[in-house]
Amino acid sequence: MARMEARPKPVLREDWCKGCGRCVEVCARSCIAPGEQVNPGSGLVPISLRLDDCNGCGLCVDACPEPYALVAAGLAGRLAAARPPAPWAPPPEVPAERVPVPERRPLVLKGTHASAVGALLAGCRHFFGYPITPSTEGAELMAKLLPALGGTFLQAASEVATVNHMYGCGGAGRPSMTFTSSPGFSLMLEGISYMIGAEVPGVFVDVMRAGPGLGNIGPEQSDLKLACRGLGHGNTHAPVLAPATPQEMLDFTALAFELAFRYRTPVVVLADGHLGQMTGKVSLPRELARPGLPSWAVPGDAAHRGNLVCSLLLEEAQQERHNLALLEKYARVTAAEQRAELFRCDDAELVLVACNSPARTAKGAVQALRAEGIRAGLFRPQTVWPFPIRHLAPLLGRARAILVVEASDGQLEDELRLALSHAGRAPGEIRHVRRLGGVLPAEGEILAAARSLSAEVRQ
Amino acid sequence: MSALYERFERHDHGRGLKAQATHYCPGCGHGLAQQYLAQAIEKLGVQDRTVAVSPVGCAVLLYYYLDVGNTQAAHGRAPAVALGHKLAHPESVVVSYQGDGDLASIGLTEILHAAQLGIPLTVIFANNAVYGMTGGQLAPTTLLGQQTTTSPRGRGREMGQPLRMAELIAQLEAPVYVERVALYDAKQRVRAAKAIEKALRLQVEGAGFSFVEVLTECPTHLGLSPVEAERWVKERMTPVFPLGVKKDVAATPWGPWPEPSFDPEAVLAAVGAEPLADGAAPARVHALPPAGELGFKLAGAGGDGAQTAALLLVRAAIDAGLDATHIPSYGPESRGGTSYADVRIADGQVLSPDASAPDALVAFNAPSLARFGPAVRPGGLALYDGSVIAAAPALDPSVRLTGLPITGIARELGQPLVKNVVALGALQALTGIFPEERFLSTIREALRKRPALVEVNAEAFRRGARAAREA
Numbered sequence: 001m002a003r004m005e006a007r008p009k010p011v012l013r014e015d016w017c018k019g020c021g022r023c024v025e026v027c028a029r030s031c032i033a034p035g036e037q038v039n040p041g042s043g044l045v046p047i048s049l050r051l052d053d054c055n056g057c058g059l060c061v062d063a064c065p066e067p068y069a070l071v072a073a074g075l076a077g078r079l080a081a082a083r084p085p086a087p088w089a090p091p092p093e094v095p096a097e098r099v100p101v102p103e104r105r106p107l108v109l110k111g112t113h114a115s116a117v118g119a120l121l122a123g124c125r126h127f128f129g130y131p132i133t134p135s136t137e138g139a140e141l142m143a144k145l146l147p148a149l150g151g152t153f154l155q156a157a158s159e160v161a162t163v164n165h166m167y168g169c170g171g172a173g174r175p176s177m178t179f180t181s182s183p184g185f186s187l188m189l190e191g192i193s194y195m196i197g198a199e200v201p202g203v204f205v206d207v208m209r210a211g212p213g214l215g216n217i218g219p220e221q222s223d224l225k226l227a228c229r230g231l232g233h234g235n236t237h238a239p240v241l242a243p244a245t246p247q248e249m250l251d252f253t254a255l256a257f258e259l260a261f262r263y264r265t266p267v268v269v270l271a272d273g274h275l276g277q278m279t280g281k282v283s284l285p286r287e288l289a290r291p292g293l294p295s296w297a298v299p300g301d302a303a304h305r306g307n308l309v310c311s312l313l314l315e316e317a318q319q320e321r322h323n324l325a326l327l328e329k330y331a332r333v334t335a336a337e338q339r340a341e342l343f344r345c346d347d348a349e350l351v352l353v354a355c356n357s358p359a360r361t362a363k364g365a366v367q368a369l370r371a372e373g374i375r376a377g378l379f380r381p382q383t384v385w386p387f388p389i390r391h392l393a394p395l396l397g398r399a400r401a402i403l404v405v406e407a408s409d410g411q412l413e414d415e416l417r418l419a420l421s422h423a424g425r426a427p428g429e430i431r432h433v434r435r436l437g438g439v440l441p442a443e444g445e446i447l448a449a450a451r452s453l454s455a456e457v458r459q
Numbered sequence: 460m461s462a463l464y465e466r467f468e469r470h471d472h473g474r475g476l477k478a479q480a481t482h483y484c485p486g487c488g489h490g491l492a493q494q495y496l497a498q499a500i501e502k503l504g505v506q507d508r509t510v511a512v513s514p515v516g517c518a519v520l521l522y523y524y525l526d527v528g529n530t531q532a533a534h535g536r537a538p539a540v541a542l543g544h545k546l547a548h549p550e551s552v553v554v555s556y557q558g559d560g561d562l563a564s565i566g567l568t569e570i571l572h573a574a575q576l577g578i579p580l581t582v583i584f585a586n587n588a589v590y591g592m593t594g595g596q597l598a599p600t601t602l603l604g605q606q607t608t609t610s611p612r613g614r615g616r617e618m619g620q621p622l623r624m625a626e627l628i629a630q631l632e633a634p635v636y637v638e639r640v641a642l643y644d645a646k647q648r649v650r651a652a653k654a655i656e657k658a659l660r661l662q663v664e665g666a667g668f669s670f671v672e673v674l675t676e677c678p679t680h681l682g683l684s685p686v687e688a689e690r691w692v693k694e695r696m697t698p699v700f701p702l703g704v705k706k707d708v709a710a711t712p713w714g715p716w717p718e719p720s721f722d723p724e725a726v727l728a729a730v731g732a733e734p735l736a737d738g739a740a741p742a743r744v745h746a747l748p749p750a751g752e753l754g755f756k757l758a759g760a761g762g763d764g765a766q767t768a769a770l771l772l773v774r775a776a777i778d779a780g781l782d783a784t785h786i787p788s789y790g791p792e793s794r795g796g797t798s799y800a801d802v803r804i805a806d807g808q809v810l811s812p813d814a815s816a817p818d819a820l821v822a823f824n825a826p827s828l829a830r831f832g833p834a835v836r837p838g839g840l841a842l843y844d845g846s847v848i849a850a851a852p853a854l855d856p857s858v859r860l861t862g863l864p865i866t867g868i869a870r871e872l873g874q875p876l877v878k879n880v881v882a883l884g885a886l887q888a889l890t891g892i893f894p895e896e897r898f899l900s901t902i903r904e905a906l907r908k909r910p911a912l913v914e915v916n917a918e919a920f921r922r923g924a925r926a927a928r929e930a
C-alpha cells in the first residue's frame with residue numbers, strides 16, 4: 001500500500017492517539033513531532049501534527065497501530081458520528097427437522113457400531129477422533145460410512161485436537177461427535193470446559209476402560225466421577241447418559257445430539273468396554289433428523305456475522321452472571337432430563353442400583369433373587385447426571401436396603417449418596433459390590449451380597 | 460464496508476474512549492497486523508464469510524475489533540478450532556490469529572497438523588519473542604541471550620533455542636504459501652499487508668493452507684520505546700528470523716466439498732437397514748425352554764471361527780423374532796490366542812448377556828473344553844470337536860457330552876474354515892433351537908456378497924446336523 005499518490009491529509013484524533021511515535025519517523029515532510037501535553041481523556045501524550053507541508057502520502061496512517069488515531073479525513077467524520085448500534089439480533093433458528101421413515105428390519109450390531117449408527121440417524125455428519133481401544137471400532141465405522149453421506153471424518157492429531165475440532169464445528173452450528181476411552185477422555189476435559197463455558201454442543205461417546213493411568217483395556221466404570229463432577233475446570237456440568245444395551249447405544253447417542261442442541265451443551269455418553277463389544281438386536285427409530293442451524297452459531301455467513309463463541313468474560317460481574325445462567329440451565333436439565341429404568345421395583349424391599357454393563361448382570365441377579373422369593377428390584381440410572389433421584393425417591397419408602405453394583409471404586413455410589421443427601425433422604429442400609437481393573441461384578445457375587453443383605457434387614 | 464467495527468462495543472461495553480481504542484499497549488505490533496488483516500478482508504469482499512479465531516495471549520480480544528464471525532479458542536488450539544469451522548462450512552473463510560506462546564509452544568501439534576493437512580485456512584502468526592499477556596516471560600521464539608522474567612540472565616541454550624516457525628511450516632508438503640514479514644518500517648509494512656492479503660486470497664481461491672509470520676513489536680516487555688522496538692526487531696530479530704517468502708507453490712485447488720446428505724433412503728442404505736421381510740413381522744419359530752432364555756459358550760483358538768458362529772447364532776435368533784446378545788472375549792495374545800464368545804437368546808429381553816454357566820458349550824479345542832465344560836448347567840450340552848480333542852474330561856453326568864469330527868467334516872468339504880458352520884449345524888440338531896431353514900437362510904444372507912461360499916457353508920451346516928443326528 002505505497003500510497004504515494006496525493007490523497008487527503010490525515011486527521012489526528014488526539015483522544016485516541018497513544019503517543020507511541022511510530023508515525024513520527026515515517027513522515028519525510030517532518031509534519032509529525034512527539035507531543036508535550038497530556039491528553040486529559042486518555043492520560044497519554046498524543047503527537048502533534050503540523051500539516052502545512054503534508055503531501056497526503058498516508059505513510060503515517062499505515063504506521064499507526066491504533067485503527068482510529070490517525071485516519072483519513074472521511075473516516076474521521078464517520079467515526080465521530082458513530083453511535084452505539086442497536087443490540088445485535090441474531091437471525092431466527094433454522095429448526096432441526098424430523099423425517100419419518102418406514103419400519104426396517106432390526107440390525108444386529110455391537111455397541112460401538114450401534115452408537116455410530118445412532119449418530120448418523122441423528123444427523124451427525126462430522127466426526128473427529130483419535131484411535132483408542134476399546135472405542136475405535138465406532139470411529140472406524142464412521143470413517144467407512146460418512147463419505148457416502150457427504151460427511152467429514154477427520155482423524156485428529158490427538159484427543160486435545162479432537163475436542164477443539166468439535167468446539168469449532170459445534171460453534172459453527174453443526175452436530176459433531178467423537179469416540180474415545182478413558183485416557184483420551186481425560187485429555188479432552190479442558191476443551192469440554194471451554195465448550196460448556198461457550199455453550200457449544202457436541203457428543204462424546206466414552207467407552208470406559210480400567211485406570212488409573214494406562215490401566216488396561218478391560219471394562220471399568222472409571223469415568224463416572226469425571227463425567228458427573230469433573231468436566232474440566234470451573235462450574236461445569238453436562239448431561240451424562242449411561243446405556244446398557246446396543247439398542248440404548250443407538251438411542252442414547254441419538255438422544256445426546258438432541259440434548260446437545262436443545263441445551264447448547266456437550267453431552268457425554270458413557271459406555272464401557274464390555275458394552276462397546278456387545279452385539280445385540282437394534283431396532284431403528286421411525287424418525288431421522290435433519291439438523292437445522294442455531295441462531296447463535298458462527299457459520300461464516302452474513303446473517304450470523306455478529307455472533308461470538310467465547311468463554312472469556314473479563315468482568316467478574318459478567319462472569320458471575322454467566323455462571324448463574326449456567327446454573328439455571330443445569331437446574332432445567334435436572335428438572336427435565338432425569339431418566340431411569342425400573343425393573344421389578346414396585347414391591348422391592350431390596351433395590352439394586354447399577355448402570356451400564358453391570359446393570360445387565362444385576363438384572364439377571366434380580367430375576368434369580370425373585371425366584372428365591374427375595375423381593376429385589378433393579379434401579380438403573382440412564383442419566384447419571386442428572387441423577388434420576390426423582391424416580392428413585394418413591395421406592396425408598398418400601399425399600400429397606402440398597403445394593404450398588406458397579407465396576408468402579410464407588411463412583412456411582414457417590415452420585416447416589418450425593419443425590420439422596422441433596423434430596424434430604426436417608427434410606428436404610430447401602431451396601432455395594434464393586435470390582436475394578438477390568439473385572440465386572442459377577443452374578444454370583446451379586447447374589448451372595450444380596451442374599452445376606454436381605455437376610456440382615458429382614459431381622 | 461470496513462471489517463473493523465467503527466465502535467468496539469465489546470471493549471468495556473463501548474464506554475468512553477475504549478469504543479474506538481484497542482486494548483494494546485502504545486506501539487504494539489498487533490494493532491498493525493490486525494488492521495492489515497481487516498483491510499485484506501475488505502479488499503477480497505469476504506467480510507460476510509469470514510470467521511476469525513482469537514487465540515489466548517495479548518490478541519485474545521481480537522473479537523472486539525474484527526466485524527466478522529468470531530470464535531475464541533483455548534490456548535494453542537486455534538488451528539484445531541479453525542479446522543472445525545472450515546469443515547463445518549467449507550465456503551467460510553477461516554483465519555486463525557496467534558501469538559508465539561500460543562502457536563509455537565503449547566499449540567505446536569495443532570499448527571503442524573493443520574498445516575500438513577493443507578485444507579485452506581489462513582494463519583497469522585505474531586512473533587514478538589516474548590510472552591505478552593502473562594507479563595514478559597520466555598517465549599519459544601525468545602532470542603538466545605534475551606532477558607525475560609523467566610530468563611533473567613538471558614536465554615541460555617539450556618532453555619532451548621528459538622523456533623523458526625515459518626521455516627518449519629515451509630518444509631511441509633501441504634502448505635501453499637509461507638512468508639515471514641515485519642512491521643519495522645514503511646516498506647516492511649507494505650509487504651506485511653500484501654502477504655496477509657495474499658494468504659487470505661489463497662484461501663478464498665481454495666488453494667490451500669497459508670501462513671504469515673509477522674515479527675511484531677512488544678515495546679512493553681522489551682522495555683523499549685516503540686521506535687526502539689522497531690529497531691530491535693530489525694537488528695536483533697531478523698538475523699534469527701530472516702524475512703521473505705519461504706514457500707509459494709501452485710497447488711490443485713481444494714473442492715468441491717462434499718454436500719452432507721440427509722436423504723432418508725441414503726441414510727438407511729448407508730447403515731445397512733433393510734425393509735422388513737414381506738412387510739410382515741418375522742414369525743417366532745423357536746424352541747426355547749420354559750424359562751425363555753438360553754446361554755451358549757463358543758470357545759476355541761483364534762481362527763476357529765467361534766465369534767463368527769456366535770454372530771450367526773445371534774442373527775438367526777433375531778431373525779426368528781427373539782432377542783439375542785453376543786460378547787466376545789479374547790486371550791492376551793492378539794493373534795491366534797484364545798477366543799471365547801458368550802451368546803444369550805431370550806424370548807423377551809436378554810437380561811444378563813453373560814454366559815458363564817451356559818446351557819450349551821461348543822468347544823473347538825481341549826483347553827476350551829477343560830475350562831468351560833465344568834461350567835455347563837446340569838442337563839446342558841457340551842459339544843466338542845472330536846477331530847482335535849482325543850479324550851474328553853469327565854463332566855457332570857447330567858451334561859450331554861458329544862464329540863463330533865467337526866474339523867474332519869470341514870476338511871472333507873475341502874474348506875477347513877467352515878468348521879464353525881459344521882458346529883452350528885450340530886448344535887441345531889442337538890438342541891432344535893430353530894428350524895433348520897431359519898439357520899440356512901441366515902447363512903445365505905450373511906454370505907450375500909460372497910455367493911460362491913453359500914453352497915459349501917450350507918452343506919457344512921447340513922453335514923454337521925446329520926453327524927449329530929447319527930451320533
Ligand code: SF4
Nearest residue numbers: 027054055057058060
Ligand atoms: S500523510 Fe505523509 S506527509 Fe502527511 S503527515 Fe502523514 S506521513 Fe507526513
Ligand code: SF4
Nearest residue numbers: 017018020021023064
Ligand atoms: S502512531 Fe498512532 S498512536 Fe502512535 S503516536 Fe502516531 S498517531 Fe499516535
Ligand code: SF4
Nearest residue numbers: 483484487517591677
Ligand atoms: S504486552 Fe506486548 S504484545 Fe501485549 S499488548 Fe502490550 S506491547 Fe502488545
